[in-house]
Amino acid sequence: MPAPARLDELAVTLRRSAVQGLLRLPEPARRRLAGPPVTIDGLTLDLDTQLVLRAQVLAREPVVERLPVPQGRRVLTAQARLAGGVQPIGEVQSCRVAGRAARLYVPRGRLVRDGSAGDPLLVFLHGGGFVYGGLDSHDALCRFLAERAGVRVLSVTYRLAPEHPFPAAYEDVLAAYRWVCANAGWLGADPSRLAVGGDSAGGNLAAVTALAAAREGLPLAYQLLIYPATDLTRSARSHRLFGDGLYLTTQFMDRVEAAYLPDASRQTDPAASPAYADVPADLAPAYVATAGFDPLRDEGEAYARALADAGVPVTARRFDGLIHGFANWVALGAANRAALDEIAAALATGLGAVPDAVREGT
CATH class of the missing domain: 3.40.50.1820 (Alpha/Beta hydrolase fold, catalytic domain)
Known part of the structure; x- marks a missing residue:
């Protein structure tokens, strides 16, 4: 694997580990970090999902639809690799x-x-x-x-x-x-x-x-x-x-x-x-x-x-x-x-x- 690809893979792995660390926190800590429960149409958003969405905002994750299409494609794939794991x-x-x-x-x-x-x-x-x-x-x-x-x-x-x-x-x-x-x-x-x-x-x-x-x-x-x-x-x-x-x-x-x-x-x-x-x-x-x-x-x-x-x-x-x-x-x-x-x-x-x-x- 070429050196840039290895560095990219390492970055994805480190980011995934950080998010997984957040998800392993006790529930009260996760709730404090995620914010108040989100309820719409009688449904309540899953706490871990809310926490990941909050973490993406705080980390200033790139927003795919605001990027040129070629760059957006690369970002979407990187985000999917982070969430998918090995x-x-x-x-x-x-x-x-x-x-x-x-x-x-x-x-x-x-x-x-x-x-x-x-x-x-x-x-x-x-x-x-x-x-x-x-x-x-x-x-x-x-x-x-x-x-x-x-x-x-x-x-x-x-x-x-x-x-x-x-x-x-x-x-x-x-x-x-x-x-x-x-x-x-x-x-x-x-x-x-x-x-x-x-x-x-x-x-x-x-x-x-x-x-x-x-x-x-x-x-x-x-x-x-x-x-x-x-x-x-x-x-x-x-x-x-x-x-x-x-x-x-x-x-x-x-x-x-x-x-x-x-x-x-x-x-x-x-x-x-x-x-x-x-x-x-x-x-x-x-x-x-x-x-x-x-x-x-x-x-x-x-x-x-x-x-x-x-x-x-x-x-x-x-x-x-x-x-x-x-x-x-x-x-x-x-x-x-x-x-x-x-x-x-x-x-x-x-x-x-x-x-x-x-x-x-x-």
């Missing part, structure tokens, strides 16, 4: 999927193949408002899901705005999923146990991929939607409640939507906003996770209701005290980790996987 994994393989960079995560319990049809596989699409994010920003989350759920995880990239506005990302993820279906064996995957999932913008892309898979008759067993953006009109009440001071801001959403969807008349295009799509027959079962203090909360929950009303098996789970982005906080906060444990367990159940901890009797 998560164990059996193996990580770099590959190309439909011509784009990808990573295949193989959990430790599945390194040795037993000659069966293949392993369950999650095709993961990263968040970042269609402008930010990539393989590195969601590396910790992909490692965690692979290990905890006992499934292979394939993280795929797509073209980002503003260089490549809608429908570039949509086209890329559909091409990637079609490629996965045609190459499941090469990936060590069982084509009857494929899932697609993602967080935020990645949840949007996962949802539209699932809709397309059903229309095209492609195999898909499950969809994992983590605080998905489903309605780019942003008309839901939660946008007005939580758009300031809780990580995902109205300013950020204004910026990324202008970059991704410069033609505002396409906000209700079903390929951009799955809330406006007709639900096809045989749509894969879904798990929809939302956060109580997230501007995207209400639209995610409305989408879950719409799927259920159409007869799709749906599990909708709100994590009351958490904020948008909690899935990247693998290394910070007990409530975040507990939520991710639940999400990984749902993925394992949805794909009929046996998590490694269960397989090994631990």
Whole structure:
């Protein structure tokens, strides 16, 4: 590793250790540092989450949406690495999927193949408002899901705005999923146990991929939607409640939507906003996770209701005290980790996987 990269990694590690030290303080001390409880819409913000947000303000962490896009991309990735920590994994393989960079995560319990049809596989699409994010920003989350759920995880990239506005990302993820279906064996995957999932913008892309898979008759067993953006009109009440001071801001959403969807008349295009799509027959079962203090909360929950009303098996789970982005906080906060444990367990159940901890009797 080049010297600048080693120094950067050391800085991230030191900052993470400092935040983790704060989170280990006794509860009364954490409350004094975080400030009075924050209660909105009958919900109370998780104390550890409030403390981390307070620490970011005091440390004058750069605000991504106020930076030029290239610099903002670097900052967002560094922040994700800080919150994600170093998560164990059996193996990580770099590959190309439909011509784009990808990573295949193989959990430790599945390194040795037993000659069966293949392993369950999650095709993961990263968040970042269609402008930010990539393989590195969601590396910790992909490692965690692979290990905890006992499934292979394939993280795929797509073209980002503003260089490549809608429908570039949509086209890329559909091409990637079609490629996965045609190459499941090469990936060590069982084509009857494929899932697609993602967080935020990645949840949007996962949802539209699932809709397309059903229309095209492609195999898909499950969809994992983590605080998905489903309605780019942003008309839901939660946008007005939580758009300031809780990580995902109205300013950020204004910026990324202008970059991704410069033609505002396409906000209700079903390929951009799955809330406006007709639900096809045989749509894969879904798990929809939302956060109580997230501007995207209400639209995610409305989408879950719409799927259920159409007869799709749906599990909708709100994590009351958490904020948008909690899935990247693998290394910070007990409530975040507990939520991710639940999400990984749902993925394992949805794909009929046996998590490694269960397989090994631990």
